[in-house]
Each structure stands twice: as C-alpha cells, then as structure tokens.
Amino acid sequence: MRIYVCIKQVPDSEAIIKIVGDTEYNREVVYVVNPYDEYGVEEAVRLKENNGDGEVIAVCVGGEGAVSALRTVMAMGVDRSVLVKTGEQFVGSDLTAQALAWVIEQEGPADIIFAGKQSMDSEGMQTPYRLGAQIGLPVVSNVVNFSLEKTTALVQREMGGGLRESLTVKTPCIIGANKGLNEPRYPKMHAILKAKKKEIKVLDIAELTIQDNSGVQLKGLHPAEDRSEARILEGTAEEAVSSLVDILAEQRII
Amino acid sequence: MSKIGVFIEIVDQALGKSVPGVVGAACRGGDVVGFVLDDLADKDRELLEEYGVTEVVVVGGREVALSELPVSAGLALADAVKASGVKALLGVSSSTGNDLLTRAALSLQAPLVLDCTGIDFNTNCVRKSHFSGKATATLQLTAAPFVCGIRPNSFDPVPEKVACTITKFEYAGPIDDAITVTGVEKSGSGRKDLAEADIIITGGRPIGSSENFKILEECADTIDAAIGASRAAVDAGYAPHSMQVGLTGKIVSPKLYIGCGLSGSVQHFAGMKSSKLIVGINTDKDAPIFSKSDYGIIGDLFEVVPLLTRQLQKRR
Ligand SMILES: Cc1cc2nc3c(=O)[nH]c(=O)nc-3n(C[C@H](O)[C@H](O)[C@H](O)COP(=O)(O)OP(=O)(O)OC[C@H]3O[C@@H](n4cnc5c(N)ncnc54)[C@H](O)[C@@H]3O)c2cc1C
Numbered sequence: 210m211r212i213y214v215c216i217k218q219v220p221d222s223e224a225i226i227k228i229v230g231d232t233e234y235n236r237e238v239v240y241v242v243n244p245y246d247e248y249g250v251e252e253a254v255r256l257k258e259n260n261g262d263g264e265v266i267a268v269c270v271g272g273e274g275a276v277s278a279l280r281t282v283m284a285m286g287v288d289r290s291v292l293v294k295t296g297e298q299f300v301g302s303d304l305t306a307q308a309l310a311w312v313i314e315q316e317g318p319a320d321i322i323f324a325g326k327q328s329m330d331s332e333g334m335q336t337p338y339r340l341g342a343q344i345g346l347p348v349v350s351n352v353v354n355f356s357l358e359k360t361t362a363l364v365q366r367e368m369g370g371g372l373r374e375s376l377t378v379k380t381p382c383i384i385g386a387n388k389g390l391n392e393p394r395y396p397k398m399h400a401i402l403k404a405k406k407k408e409i410k411v412l413d414i415a416e417l418t419i420q421d422n423s424g425v426q427l428k429g430l431h432p433a434e435d436r437s438e439a440r441i442l443e444g445t446a447e448e449a450v451s452s453l454v455d456i457l458a459e460q461r462i463i
Numbered sequence: 464m465s466k467i468g469v470f471i472e473i474v475d476q477a478l479g480k481s482v483p484g485v486v487g488a489a490c491r492g493g494d495v496v497g498f499v500l501d502d503l504a505d506k507d508r509e510l511l512e513e514y515g516v517t518e519v520v521v522v523g524g525r526e527v528a529l530s531e532l533p534v535s536a537g538l539a540l541a542d543a544v545k546a547s548g549v550k551a552l553l554g555v556s557s558s559t560g561n562d563l564l565t566r567a568a569l570s571l572q573a574p575l576v577l578d579c580t581g582i583d584f585n586t587n588c589v590r591k592s593h594f595s596g597k598a599t600a601t602l603q604l605t606a607a608p609f610v611c612g613i614r615p616n617s618f619d620p621v622p623e624k625v626a627c628t629i630t631k632f633e634y635a636g637p638i639d640d641a642i643t644v645t646g647v648e649k650s651g652s653g654r655k656d657l658a659e660a661d662i663i664i665t666g667g668r669p670i671g672s673s674e675n676f677k678i679l680e681e682c683a684d685t686i687d688a689a690i691g692a693s694r695a696a697v698d699a700g701y702a703p704h705s706m707q708v709g710l711t712g713k714i715v716s717p718k719l720y721i722g723c724g725l726s727g728s729v730q731h732f733a734g735m736k737s738s739k740l741i742v743g744i745n746t747d748k749d750a751p752i753f754s755k756s757d758y759g760i761i762g763d764l765f766e767v768v769p770l771l772t773r774q775l776q777k778r779r
Contacts, residue, residue, distance in 0.1 A: 439756040
C-alpha cells in the first residue's frame with residue numbers, strides 16, 4: 210500500500226507576522242507543520258500500522274527550511290519524503306498541486322493521499338481538490354472520520370450546524386483532513402532520532418515544467434487592525450451585567 | 464448590466480441563512496441569478512424575492528439527485544454557469560459551499576478564491592484573511608467567469624422586493640458516482656449554526672463539564688444565540704469539535720461574541736476576531752482577552768452568566 214501525505218510548512222500560530230514590501234512577510238518567524246496536515250499524517254501512519262505493511266511518503270512544496278517539517282512528520286511515522294524546493298513565500302494551490310502531482314507520478318501510483326483541508330498561512334482550501342483534478346482522483350475535504358473498505362473509503366465531513374455528512378468514496382482517493390479526525394501523536398525520542406536517518410529527496414521547482422494557471426494574483430498584504438483594550442464594566446457583578454445589557458440594547462444587538 | 468450568479472445553498476431543507484448576505488454582495492456587481500441544485504421550495508423562492516433575486520436556475524440531473532453526487536453536482540453547476548453567461552459565481556464559504564464552488568471552478572477552469580471578506584467588481588479584486596486573521600490579502604482574479612466563496616456575515620443582505628422567474632437547466636454530462644452522499648446526521652448540540660449566528664456565547668476550559676454548558680444554553684435561549692467552545696474545552700471532552708471556535712475550529716463573525724472563561728489565546732482569536740462586538744467574562748483582570756475585546760466583566764462566569772440570563776429575560 211502506497212500512502213502519500215501532502216505537507217506544508219507554515220508560520221507558527223503564535224508568530225508575529227510583519228508585512229515586507231507588498232506581498233511578503235518576515236522570513237525569521239518560527240515555522241511548524243501546518244496543523245491540519247498533522248491529522249493527515251496521523252491517519253496515514255495509522256492506516257499503514259493497521260494494514261501491517263506499506264509505505265507512507267510525505268511530499269512538500271516549500272522553502273529549504275521545510276526539511277525540518279519533513280523531519281517532524283517522519284518522526285511521527287512517515288517513511289520517507291520528497292521536497293520540491295521553491296524560493297517563493299506564497300506558492301498558489303494550482304502550482305502546488307501540479308508539483309505534488311509531478312512527484313506522485315515519479316514515485317508511483319497512490320492507494321490513498323492525505324492532505325490538510327487548508328493551510329494556515331494563505332488559507333486557500335483548494336490544494337486537495339486541485340491535486341485531484343491533476344491526477345484524476347476523487348476528493349473529499351473537511352473530513353473528520355475515515356475508514357477504508359476494499360475499494361471504497363467511508364468518510365464523514367463536518368457541515369455547519371453540528372451536521373455531519375456521510376459519504377462513500379471510491380479508492381484511490383484524496384482526503385482533506387480536519388481536526389477531529391484523530392489525535393496526532395507526539396513523537397518519542399527514539400522516533401525523532403530514527404527520523405534523522407530517513408531519506409529526503411530534494412528537487413527544485415524550476416526543474417519541473419509547470420506554470421501557474423490559476424488566474425489569481427496576490428496584489429497586496431495588509432496587517433490586520435489590532436483590537437484595542439476592553440472597557441471594563443465596573444461595580445458589582447449585578448451592576449456590570451446591567452451596564453452590559455444597557456449597552457447591547459443601545460446598540461440594538463438585543 | 465452584467466449578471467452575477469449565486470449558488471443557493473439549501474441547509475437542512477431550508478435556504479441557508481447566509482445566502483441573503485451573499486446575494487447582497489453579488490448585487491453590487493449586477494443582476495443576481497441564483498443557481499440551486501435539484502429543486503427550489505416555494506418558501507425559499509419567496510425569501511429570495513425579498514432580496515432582489517430576479518432569476519433562479521434550477522440545475523437538475525436527469526434521474527438522479529445531484530445534491531447526493533458532489534462530483535456531478537460540480538460539473539452540472541459549471542455547465543449551468545457557462546450557459547447563463549454570468550460574470551461571476553458567488554456562494555457561501557460553508558463546508559458544502561466551498562466544496563461545490565471548488566468543483567465548479569475547476570470544471571470551468573475559472574479563477575477561484577474562497578472565504579472572501581470583500582469583493583470589488585470594478586477591479587475584480589477580493590480580500591481574504593491570511594495567517595488566521597493577522598493579515599488581509601488583496602487578490603485579483605484575471606479571467607471571467609470567476610468563482611468566489613464569501614465568508615458568512617461579511618455582507619449585509621439588501622432587501623429589495625422583486626419577482627423571480629424560475630428556469631430549468633438539464634444537466635447532460637456524465638453521472639459520476641465516485642463520491643456518493645449516504646446520509647446526514649446531527650452531532651453535538653443541534654443548536655444554531657455557529658458560522659451563521661448573530662450572537663455567540665462561548666465557554667472556555669473553566670466551564671468544567673458538558674453539563675455546565677447548560678448555563679450558557681439558558682442564556683443563549685434568551686437572545687437566540689449559538690454556543691461555542693474553546694479548544695481547551697473541546698479537548699477536555701466538554702463539547703464536540705463542531706462547537707470549537709478558532710484556528711483549528713470554526714471561523715465566525717457574529718454581531719456579538721461573549722467569551723466566558725476564555726484566556727484570549729491568539730488561536731482562539733483567529734476564529735472570532737472579526738466579530739463586531741466582543742465581550743469577555745473572566746476572573747483574572749490581567750487575562751489577555753481584556754486587551755483585545757470591547758467590553759469586559761471581571762468575575763466568575765458561574766455567577767455572571769446566570770445574572771445576565773435573568774436580566775435578558777426581564778428585558779424581553
Ligand atoms: C496549532 C494550535 C491550534 C489551536 N487551535 C485552537 C482553536 O481553534 N480554538 C481554541 O480555542 N484554541 C486553540 N488552540 C489552543 C489555545 O492555544 C489555548 O490553549 C486555548 O484557546 C485555551 O482555552 P481557554 O481559553 O478555554 O482556556 P485557558 O487558557 O485555560 O483559560 C481559561 C481562562 O478562564 C479564566 N477563568 C478561570 N475560571 C474562571 C471562572 N470561573 N469564570 C471566569 N473565568 C475563569 C482564567 O483566568 C483563564 O484566563 C490551539 C493551539 C494550537 C497550538
């Protein structure tokens with residue numbers, strides 16, 4: 210069984226983002242594995258473990274530093290990795306999907322592919338779908354429950370209003386993982402050490418004959434306005450609540 | 464005048480509550496044409512007529528229910544959009560909306576941006592969050608038609624009473640059953656949808672148990688609010704993930720957000736910082752939530768929330 214996981218490295222959620230020029234940000238932030246991708250990794254590794262054999266391959270499009278994200282997921286149980294190196298901070302989902310498809314073509318056909326449902330930096334939400342279009346596999350994203358039968362996957366997606374949609378998907382397929390799918394493991398020391406010896410193939414995105422056909426251009430990045438200090442409603446709890454209710458009524462919220 | 468398409472999402476057998484807001488966004492760009500899968504109920508058509516939708520295309524799929532076949536539904540929506548000549552297709556950036564809009568955009572080979580919070584039809588530029596709300600990106604769509612998902616509550620509905628004509632679009636393409644919807648089930652509270660609510664009351668870790676959410680529910684009932692939870696509360700098993708707000712939960716922008724026993728982590732704020740008014744209730748006067756909210760009450764949520772419930776009940 211050949212299982213792929215798509216990995217992106219993104220700034221840590223605690224990172225302070227400073228916009229540089231029109232469309233870039235401070236490169237010195239701390240990077241982590243995109244949190245949604247971790248659910249994909251965990252599901253892939255469990256699938257291999259339950260299956261008894263197979264290989265889990267991580268594929269990443271990112272900067273040179275993304276090697277550390279790949280070491281992290283290999284410590285979680287991924288067997289080997291391929292990094293498609295790029296100098297750009299933002300690679301659109303169209304180009305990313307083409308690069309992922311290119312690697313998958315090289316490494317052999319997938320039995321199943323996991324990805325995160327979205328990345329935390331550009332929040333595009335499109336990569337799993339675009340990869341599916343590239344390699345002709347069905348895609349379900351926002352998945353919180355997954356099990357595999359002979360030729361189908363049974364999945365559940367999270368909808369609004371506490372609804373869950375159940376679907377059957379013909380395999381091979383692509384799964385966009387959401388939180389709730391599983392509890393990603395913390396790698397143990399020996400797994401971290403072992404991961405240092407696992408293979409990472411590196412190739413440059415320029416070696417691939419691909420171009421961006423998305424029709425979407427990033428024109429500018431702007432820092433979000435910070436919210437200011439709260440006005441503390443004084444007095445006893447009763448009085449504070451009373452002021453709050455007055456304010457809400459005044460602003461016609463209630 | 465150009466025409467702008469809106470995917471009409473039906474949620475739990477009724478018009479999605481965020482659809483009128485998306486129609487409000489679309490009408491800035493031209494006459495609004497709705498696209499709905501399979502069927503449109505009279506009550507939903509009447510609602511659309513309140514908001515200026517002059518035409519609805521019912522996209523039907525021969526013998527099958529398209530809403531149960533996402534792959535074909537995306538192809539069918541794309542074909543209907545192409546045939547209609549709309550300049551753009553908009554829809555709610557919900558789970559279903561994002562799924563279908565993406566499938567349709569890929570079939571149309573159209574530029575696609577999801578979760579937009581702003582749109583300008585003159586420049587064909589949209590705005591969306593980057594880095595979970597720490598930055599906003601301006602993106603330009605360089606071909607037409609283009610496809611945009613709109614974050615719920617980003618645009619106000621614009622009431623304008625019109626008559627709406629219904630036309631049918633018969634999908635003639637392949638019926639692809641690679642993905643089949645087999646059912647929909649309720650998990651969690653079954654309360655109002657977080658993403659669509661005007662008011663949200665959220666409980667953090669100190670809520671302590673799933674039973675204690677009742678305190679928030681009683682309060683929510685007085686003001687028709689939805690209930691949220693922090694990740695700490697979800698991971699402790701007090702609430703299902705469907706109630707989680709934040710970086711790895713739901714993104715919400717209600718008119719009022721009341722956080723009860725929330726520290727105010729960046730990851731939680733990533734999901735609710737675009738709320739119009741934020742109120743924090745916390746025992747610790749130095750809690751970070753007070754440095755980025757509109758109003759704060761320093762106090763124990765188990766005392767403050769029931770008081771709030773009582774005062775709200777009195778007002779009604
Ligand atoms: C990758 C990643 C993703 C994450 N995603 C999310 C996410 O989506 N959503 C999310 O919420 N978090 C998320 N987190 C977790 C986040 O960092 C915080 O740990 C979490 O939000 C804290 O939850 P809390 O505020 O409920 O609890 P705490 O941090 O424990 O804060 C509780 C607060 O309640 C106050 N308090 C205690 N008792 C009372 C009382 N009786 N009455 C009133 N106040 C009281 C305390 O003073 C304290 O400020 C994420 C973290 C990471 C690393």
